Amino acid sequence: MQNRDIISWNIMITGYGIHGLCVEALSLLHELKASGLKPDDVTFIAVLSACSHSGLVIEGKYWFSSMSQDFNIKPRMAHYICMVDLLARAGNLDEAYTLIQRMPFVPDVSVWSALLAACRTHKNIEMGEQVSKKIQLLGPEGAGNFVLMSNIYSSIGRWDDAAHVRSIQRHHGYKKSPGCSWVEISGVIHAFIGGYQYHPQSTSINNKLQELLVQMKKLGYRADSSFVLHDVEEDEKEQILLYHSEKIAIAFAILHTSPSDRILVTKNLRICGDCHSAIKFITLLTEREITVRDASRFHHFKNGICNCQDFW
DSSP, X not given: OOOOOXXXXXXXXXXXXXXXXXXXXXXXXXXXXXXXXXXXXXXXXXXXHHHHHHTOHHHHHHHHXXXXXXTOOOOOHHHHHXXXXXXXXXXXXXXXXXXXXXXXXXXXXXXXXXXXXXHHHTTOHHHXXXXXXXXXXXXXXXXXXXXXXXXXXXXXXXXXXXXHHHHHHHHTTOOOOOOEEEEEETTEXXXXXXXXXXXXXXXXXXXXXXXXXXXXXXXXXXXXXXXXXSOOOHHHHHHHHHTOHHXXXXXXHHHHXXXXXXEEXXXXXXXXXXXXXXXXXXXXXXXXXXXXEOSSOEEEEETTEETTTTOO
């Protein structure tokens, strides 16, 4: 580009960040400064988000401090959400909680939700309950917060508490969005809902999924039942996990693409830990590159490894 404005720089930094390329994102920030342009508040949202996706806590703290001290940019709620997300994802839940309490404005549902999501990841039940109560007082914005709390309880086997949260969710009239994944084959978009087994090609898809499951187990895969939200037998949990939407989409793509083709799946929710683990095994079995674009970032799987380094 002959003329690079701040918008083009911000877009590139954001792009690198959601692909987990934080080093490249920070390198662009230095190039931006060297070009004579000044970063704006959106630039720092992109930078802090990139640090969050890669777990670069020290770098994130530095740039959060620098934006006000060196560039005279007052942090907005969006910047605090990025910092809470960065700290909490990295396991610094107490520090994230303290940051929320010290914000110069009243915390909203979004910033508490960022902390609640990390409580699910790190299985911090006590803090999760505290945060959930604060969200209820503010008025939840949708089903997501109920789902997170229900997931926290389910992950440690507190099924009665999980059922109680779902009951409150239904009472408030919030419906959970089903997991849905899309894959494009020869210019046609194919959509799959988790657990839905009535696709015209469901028989061949199911056979492929069962075949993959057998082969993955031989390589050491074990289904992570903590991501099943219902109190059922272990073998049933395994089957529930097998029919998550991203796995169905990948099985369909394997059946309808060349072995040399890279598979790209888009998902409306965050990828679960079991699917993340399973896809790494699938890339080993099929020697395919698989990319999953979930609600948070791009996951690039190759040779049994994801570029997120299991941090998302």
